[in-house]
Amino acid sequence: MSADIVVYGPTGLVGRRVCAALDAAGVAFAIAGRELGRVKEWPEAERRTAHADDPHSLSQVFAAARAVVSCAPMPVSEPVLVAALAAGAHYIDLGGDQAAMHERYEHHESTARKSGCVALLGAGVDCLLGDLAARWAAAYVCGDPNGDCDGDVIRDEPKPRLADERPLDDIAVSYVFDDLVLSPSGQRAVFAGLHARGLAWRRDRWEPCAPAAETRRVNAGLAMGGERDVTSFPGGDVISLPRHVATKTVQTFASTTRKRATQTALRLLARAMPLVPPRATEALVAYEPADDEYARTRFAIVAQARRGFTAAQVTVRGRDLYATSAQLAAWATRRLAARTAGPLGMCSASELFRPAPALRELAEICELAVEPSFA
Numbered sequence: 561m562s563a564d565i566v567v568y569g570p571t572g573l574v575g576r577r578v579c580a581a582l583d584a585a586g587v588a589f590a591i592a593g594r595e596l597g598r599v600k601e602w603p604e605a606e607r608r609t610a611h612a613d614d615p616h617s618l619s620q621v622f623a624a625a626r627a628v629v630s631c632a633p634m635p636v637s638e639p640v641l642v643a644a645l646a647a648g649a650h651y652i653d654l655g656g657d658q659a660a661m662h663e664r665y666e667h668h669e670s671t672a673r674k675s676g677c678v679a680l681l682g683a684g685v686d687c688l689l690g691d692l693a694a695r696w697a698a699a700y701v702c703g704d705p706n707g708d709c710d711g712d713v714i715r716d717e718p719k720p721r722l723a724d725e726r727p728l729d730d731i732a733v734s735y736v737f738d739d740l741v742l743s744p745s746g747q748r749a750v751f752a753g754l755h756a757r758g759l760a761w762r763r764d765r766w767e768p769c770a771p772a773a774e775t776r777r778v779n780a781g782l783a784m785g786g787e788r789d790v791t792s793f794p795g796g797d798v799i800s801l802p803r804h805v806a807t808k809t810v811q812t813f814a815s816t817t818r819k820r821a822t823q824t825a826l827r828l829l830a831r832a833m834p835l836v837p838p839r840a841t842e843a844l845v846a847y848e849p850a851d852d853e854y855a856r857t858r859f860a861i862v863a864q865a866r867r868g869f870t871a872a873q874v875t876v877r878g879r880d881l882y883a884t885s886a887q888l889a890a891w892a893t894r895r896l897a898a899r900t901a902g903p904l905g906m907c908s909a910s911e912l913f914r915p916a917p918a919l920r921e922l923a924e925i926c927e928l929a930v931e932p933s934f935a
Contacts, residue, residue: 563590563606564626564897566649568640571598573743573854574654574684575631577886579605587894592621593632612636618643625649627897629683629889633745634660641668645675650896653679654889656686656796658758662766665799665906673905680907683892684885685859685878687796688909690733690812692919693863693874693930694797695910698722698731698805700872700934701865708914713921714895715912718903721804728807728867733797734790735814736780736860741853743882758794761802761810769794776813780860781875781931790815800908807865855880876919878928887926 565582569575570591579602582589590606591599599607608621612632618640622628628644630637634655641664644651651672655661661681672679682688699708702723759766774792795812802810860877878884895913903911909918919930 563588565589565893566592566608566622566625566628567631568592568610568621568628568637569631571595572631573745573851574882574886574889576601577883578629578631578654578890581887581890582894585890585894587890590621590625612639615639615643619647622647622649627652627893629893630654631889638664641679642671645672645677645679648675648677650677650893651679652683652889652893652896653681654684654885656682656684658794658796658799661796661799662759665803669906676904678896678902678904678907678912680892680896680909680912682796682800683889683909685861685881685888686735686885687733687800687812688888688892689861689876689919689922689928690735690795690797690863691800691909692913692915693861693876694731694733694801694865695722695805696915696919696932697863697865697872697874698728698807699915700932701728701867701870705932705934706916709916711914713913713917714899715903715914716899716901719804719911721806723806723867726806726867728805728865729809730864730866731801731805731807731810732776732778732864733795733801733810733812734776734778734780734862734864735793735795735812736778736784736788736790736862737814737816737881738784738858739856740816740859740881741849741857743854744848747847758792759798760792761798761807763808766798774811774813778813778815778862778864780862781877781929783877783929784858784860788815800910803908804911805865854882857881859884873933874919875931875933876923876928877931878926884926884928888922891922891925 592608592610610617610621627650629652630640634657757768760769772791779787790813793814858879863874
């Protein structure tokens with residue numbers, strides 16, 4: 561296969577957008593999946609049929625590739641990860657599901673490192689942007705206001721864990737949305753997540769926590785309504801951040817409405833959902849948005865770091881959750897496919913990229929607003 565990049569799962573909502581982002585960047589890529597007959601765009605892209613449950617077909621598809629970006633749902637993408645690493649290709653997954661990220665970091669670290677490749681999970685809005693923004697905020701707290709700017713955007717060697725000698729007190733990453741439009745699979749993932757106990761990082765370990773157990777107040781900027789309540793939820797940043805920042809706690813939060821009463825009602829619903837049989841929630845997932853509706857979504861990611869009386873916040877704002885995630889994944893894939901040296905194994909975004917220059921570059925590509933606020 562001549563293309564250095566393979567997109568697995570190009571027929572879905574995000575897969576089509578990843579292909580469009582690579583095509584717009586002038587990057588040659590191949591597409592792989594089960595039903596490629598539905599893909600009418602990108603006639604010059606090589607096409608390879610492969611099933612996620614068929615390791616032999618996956619290994620053939622990924623042979624000679626430098627990077628594989630998976631747009632398949634995270635619950636079924638693990639064989640794609642295994643096959644990509646076996647083929648000697650970097651692996652990029654847009655999925656930010658906390659439970660899946662935790663399990664794959666634990667089970668595939670050695671395999672990824674021995675393959676001489678990188679596996680980057682959570683390469684979309686959740687949690688690539690949150691990880692980079694939180695690392696930049698943490699760097700300021702540790703005395704580096706420039707966010708590790710020395711060198712290229714992509715690291716050419718591993719960076720020591722930040723603050724090991726004096727851990728931070730707290731890192732919080734909040735995802736704030738206006739007019740949130742989720743795909744059917746995104747809706748199912750939200751409801752499924754409410755039935756599972758999430759994880760928070762406390763006292764140097766991951767500890768179980770109930771959905772919507774905590775609230776706090778954050779300011780996402782005037783464009784997002786100023787101050788608003790956010791409620792704890794199991795985000796992927798809880799898994800990625802302790803890998804490269806020493807901190808006593810890491811927690812993720814979310815808000816889908818500016819109205820405090822509605823946010824309170826949603827928090828109570830989240831607490832009650834574990835009492836509802838999982839099958840019953842399937843009836844709640846019935847809405848399939850039109851393709852152009854996704855552009856209505858506006859989001860802000862507020863990353864806060866604190867140690868003692870020193871605090872920092874980095875806010876990233878944008879619109880269209882799925883288009884932005886696709887552009888982020890395409891950017892990371894291009895960067896990894898082109899690199900000649902750097903960290904290996906299961907890596908988070910900040911282990912691979914320098915936060916401040918990476919966010920500035922992504923701001924141009926994805927039309928994001930990046931606002932550091934240091935005090």
